Amino acid sequence: MKKAMTLILALTLVLSIYVPTPIHSEATKVVITADSLKVRSGPGLSYPVVYGVKQNESYEVISKEGDWIKIKLSKNASGWIASWFAKEQSSSSTTSPAKPEVKADEKLISNADGLRIRKGPGTSFQVVGSVNKGDVLEYKEKSESWIKISFKQFEGWVHSDYLKGIPTEEKKQTPNTTVLKKGIVKATSLKVREKGSLSSAVIGSLENGDSVSIYGEQGSWYEIALNGSKRGWVHRDYITISKSEEQPKNDDKPATTTTAVVTASLLNVRDQNTLDGKVIDKVKKGDKLTVLYEQNNWSNVKLPNGKEGWVAGWYLEKTTSSTTPEEPKNSDTSTVTILYDTTNIRKGPSTSDSIVARANQGDTFTIIEKVNDWYKISLGNGKEGYVAGWIVSTTGSIGKVEKPGMNQYLDGKTIVIDPGHGGADSGAIGVKGNFEKTLTLRTAKLLDEKLRAAGAKTILTRSQDVYVSLSNRVSLSNYYQADAFLSLHYDSTVYPSVNGITTYYYDKSKDYKLAETLQSEMIKQTSFRNRGAKYANFQVLRQNKRPSVLLELGFLSNISEEAHVVTSTYQERVTTAIFNGLAQQFK
Template sequence: MRRGGWLAASFCLLWLLAVLWPSGVKGEKETEETKRLAVVTADRVNVRQGPGVPYHPVASVHRGDVYRLVDVKDGWLKIEWEKNRTGWLAARYVALAKETAVVQEDRLRLRQEPSRDGRIIGHLAQGETVLVIGEEGGWKQVVTEDAIGWAAASYLAPAEARSISQQTGTVAADSLNVRAEPSLHAPRIGRLVRGEEVDIVEKKPGWYKIASSTGLGGWVSSAYVQVKGGQANEKEAEVPQSAGRSLPSIIAPSDSRLYADSWTSGPVQALAGKTIVLDPGHGGKDGGAKSVAGVKEKELTLGTARLLKNKLQSYGARVVLTRSSDEYVPLSARVAAARLYQADAFISLHYDSAADPDASGITIYYYDRFADYELAQSFQGLFRQLSALPFRGIAFGDYYVLRENEKPSVLLELGYLSNRSDAAVVATNGYQEAVTTAIVNAMRHYFQ
């Protein structure tokens, strides 16, 4: 999929356009904000000091990351990968963004080719923002953090383009939370005060990604930032947590944000550099449990793992999935992944089933009292705080992926598909956001 002929041809065409595109010329559909944006199309790409393999790597970027394009030379693209810092990427791993789009249909099929006969390689969620890098007929080629593929253009609506301009703003609220992601459910990583000036480095509907003079960077509600020609909402901003509580900011350097902690004396890097293997249970011929409404465990676990992967990566972790699509992976191969990648932690994700239709809640399983139990304990306090489902506790589990695992490992049962109420809850976006945030915070506590 990622190295197919159709994709190679697209890269070549887009690279030639970048070379031949006259400065200041605007295409029919490209906007001023998107036409000079470079989109990473491979899982992991080195940013190098110069345009060539002999040059030393200075950073790594990942699929779906977007950067301002500065220059093109001999099959290499120069990008601004941090504010006022540039580097070079191999052009074959980069495409030029034509526009941003918002998905209008839930579970929109993503196909390998621009045709209804094309193999389905994934699904897009309603409201998801994607980068468009190509068009053919009634199809648009898009890049997400997990895949590159074609989606029906009729289900994609134009979105506000990601802005890499150096626009500035002023905080228009007494206290404004800074979050790790553009979501009210994302962890708070700091706060700004009224009158503080910030650089706006990216925009999403309702949110600005900002960088402050103190080094604090993250996402804030755009309603409380006054920009030139804009109006800030003067009502009271979201109240931050008490300054007496420690809320360490653990942001990945590759995300162009600095390590900063407003309420502790020094930087905290609990997840930075840690390798976490996520194991979405079941897959392929092994569907796992199934709810009365037809929700399959194998689909839920993969969706949870993808969301969790994105959140862990935003805190600097190296995340490996034992499967990234609907495929059957033997239990031995799942365990082997933990050994191969020298995992600091292994988390197997599941949704439970029982003969008793009233069985409900979340359970944490461990095998080795010495190697696994401390990791299991890291989850219990946060799972108890989840109001959507009851917490059933920590239990011994003689499961292959735990028993044969040399690395600290747990198996999480995140709700019962055999329970009508649980099944309805776990399939919601709200629950998925809440439970993955709890898992991320548990891992932060475990590694601190």
């Protein structure tokens, strides 16, 4: 009897170790964070692959074992995925309150003359145009102190200090009635959501083979008609576009063929009309492309090699041929508008040529011709001069000049941004009650905006208030072969007077140069106390095979420093410093 009881007890202990942990109701689903992910028959890399899943797809969780999650694929099928490539959705998890945003149905007005429009959310980005006091702008999106706007032929970012909102007339917005294209559902059962987001409410469903009319696009989502007039959103991965419907038709216009010449030194071709789109090819300055159609300042183009994709339309110089007589080339008058006071007008197209005149912000001149990166302009009274193309905005068909800045060194780089802590792990708590986990996520999202605008590929280890293990954070860096891994933190100590910024590294040969460059830039931009670049044996650095640093961006235990780091001004400065430091490192 004793032996039997001992055997039963031993079996019970073994089963308690190896039986997967059931998942309770507070965490019943996961969303895939990798571009594509293999599903295996068991909890480990040695098990065979049974299926494949894609980014942003959501699955019900059956159980967990170590770092592996068993998910439900269909009614009768399941499989295992690595937990570091998925994030949990929990009905009971608490998230930080959303920041107040400017509503998308509002207009904005400029409060300043010569307000500069920039390519990205920060002063380090190139000026692409300007607006004057009283100009009404269309709101696109918000990132801390920066607002993305559209104005005439310009689209870019302006600082919110120089804007005020103007509500549109209180009337129901008329939905778009133009069908952009048509498609067929390729999923067994496709959920239709109220908005283009996995967290949005489900308002209906479609079956495999159903035909849909597409009225709008937003990132990876299509706006479709459901039950006649009702509108909803479906994920584009589950819609096959009908080839005959890919281009909008307009039988009232003569048949035209639009070609365009690339004006940027190097231009990304993406699989969709957004900066979030995957880069599928690149074209260089002078390449000729066929423009198939345009949407939201993006152009769907055919490349010389036959590929099709999306490029930013503001980097194309277009020409159109049609059955109607072509207007004389000189009938299109192009102009430049000066963006800065006391801009030099020179005798020739070089900074070594003598200055013949000076112009002020807002002055406009007719362009005679473009000479390399300079414009030859008419000054009146028969006089002519040259102005640098990267310090003016232009109108007309003349090619735009892009002066490569520090952002050219970030284009194509893979950066893993790791907002420290999250979920039940709040990190440090400030004197005034600010959570470190909330601040690190805020900083990470602003940095992410800046890097993506420069063409970098960014991966956030978390994009919401959830817990991610240290090993999973490191795994992302190694899996994506990151060019840099940045773990963001805010410091704390029992001594309330301690302050400043510190950058930590582990491997001197791999990490120190990056740490030193970032530390130097952050001190320059913020004027905080320089605590230096120091060695530390942190897990996210020690186990990381890629260049990696951990940044402590200020002390929440210091009441004065806490009040400073939560401001938009500080967030702008510190993320600009990190952006510049990375660019210098890659340069």
